[in-house]
Amino acid sequence: MKAVIDTNCLIASIPRRNPEYWLYQAFRDEAFEWVISNEILAEYEEKLAEFYSLQTANLVANILLTASNVILAEPFFKYGLIPQDPDDNKFSDLAIASNVDYLVTNDRHFQVLKTIEFPTVSVVSLAEFQQILKY
Helix, strand or coil: CEEEECHHHHHHHCCCCCHHHHHHHHHHCCCCEEEECHHHHHHHHHHHHHHCCHHHHHHHHHHHHHCCCEEECCCCCCCCCCCCCHHHHHHHHHHHHCCCCEEECCCHHHHHHHHCCCCCCCEECHHHHHHHHCC
């Protein structure tokens, strides 16, 4: 199973005490393949450095760049499906280009993707993804 993970979900999954830590555990256990692009990785690093520290950002980036269940891909077409927050388009574009099973986010801007007939993107919340993975 392949998934694109929004930055808000990654940030929530870092602290061991957070209920969302299960995402890291599922990733570590190779319960899914995490699809990232260079643009998404750069956002992860930027936001993790702001939210936690540069050290945490570097550690997470290194894990993502070396893990066997990470797929590096680049979308070649920009659909522009999320007009409310154009910066989020990098996630939907990658999800489409990589034919992922799920785009995982808690961001309400992605809900517009559920109303688009083509191209289809299966958007789920982090809690829904947890149920799918049975974690």
